[in-house]
Amino acid sequence: AQSVTQPDIHITVSEGASLELRCNYSYGATPYLFWYVQSPGQGLQLLLKYFSGDTLVQGIKGFEAEFKRSQSSFNLRKPSVHWSDAAEYFCAVGAVGSQGNLIFGKGTKLSVKP
Amino acid sequence: ETGVTQTPRHLVMGMTNKKSLKCEQHLGHNAMYWYKQSAKKPLELMFVYSLEERVENNSVPSRFSPECPNSSHLFLHLHTLQPEDSALYLCASSQAVGGGPGETQYFGPGTRLLVL
Numbered sequence: 001a002q003s004v005t006q007p008d009i010h011i012t013v014s015e016g017a018s019l020e021l022r023c024n025y026s027y028g029a030t031p032y033l034f035w036y037v038q039s040p041g042q043g044l045q046l047l048l049k050y051f052s053g054d055t056l057v058q059g060i061k062g063f064e065a066e067f068k069r070s071q072s073s074f075n076l077r078k079p080s081v082h083w084s085d086a087a088e089y090f091c092a093v094g095a096v097g098s099q100g101n102l103i104f105g106k107g108t109k110l111s112v113k114p
Numbered sequence: 115e116t117g118v119t120q121t122p123r124h125l126v127m128g129m130t131n132k133k134s135l136k137c138e139q140h141l142g143h144n145a146m147y148w149y150k151q152s153a154k155k156p157l158e159l160m161f162v163y164s165l166e167e168r169v170e171n172n173s174v175p176s177r178f179s180p181e182c183p184n185s186s187h188l189f190l191h192l193h194t195l196q197p198e199d200s201a202l203y204l205c206a207s208s209q210a211v212g213g214g215p216g217e218t219q220y221f222g223p224g225t226r227l228l229v230l
Contacts, residue, residue, distance in 0.1 A: 004156075034218070041222040043118070043204055051215050090157070099170050100147060100211045102219065104157040 023091030165197035179220030
């Protein structure tokens with residue numbers, strides 16, 4: 001069955017520290033992958049996406065993610081976290097022919113300590 | 115207005131009421147989506163419209179009725195809802211449906227619905 005796993009429900013990091021949020025997927029077809037961020041009471045904002053090509057993708061707000069096919073992973077990273085990065089982060093996977101049916105993970109809530 | 119807008123942002127309704135959620139996209143996209151976001155559960159895709167035709171209906175109860183009069187507007191008509199339908203309802207749009215970068219979805223801010 002198709003699934004997306006975000007193993008960490010809640011992560012707390014200090015401001016200025018590095019961040020890595022994990023995402024693992026199980027998908028029969030060649031996937032395309034997304035990371036979205038959601039601030040409280042808001043919709044989802046696209047951070048970055050991977051369809052093909054370079055497996056290291058750059059996104060907005062200084063985020064990047066690396067697609068590792070052998071590990072079925074698409075982890076999100078940021079070298080130095082800012083207090084404004086506190087939010088919930090969602091990984092999603094889709095594929096050609098999925099008719100827009102993205103599979104979302106349950107999300108990882110990020111808290112930032114001053 | 116830019117992006118995807120949704121109205122109202124908050125809605126409280128009784129189980130016997132009828133209400134509608136509205137979504138409008140200003141991105142020139144051809145596909146629109148309704149999602150339900152409940153606490154502790156992953157985002158659930160409810161409906162997908164491409165060029166005003168419904169292409170996906172994920173076993174959603176009939177008390178939810180979508181309408182897509184044109185590629186810029188999407189409605190979700192609600193009637194005789196249950197308390198467990200309380201959630202954040204998100205609308206999204208994409209350039210196309212069918213795979214590839216054009217299927218990147220852009221989300222609105224959502225409507226927070228409370229059913230009493």
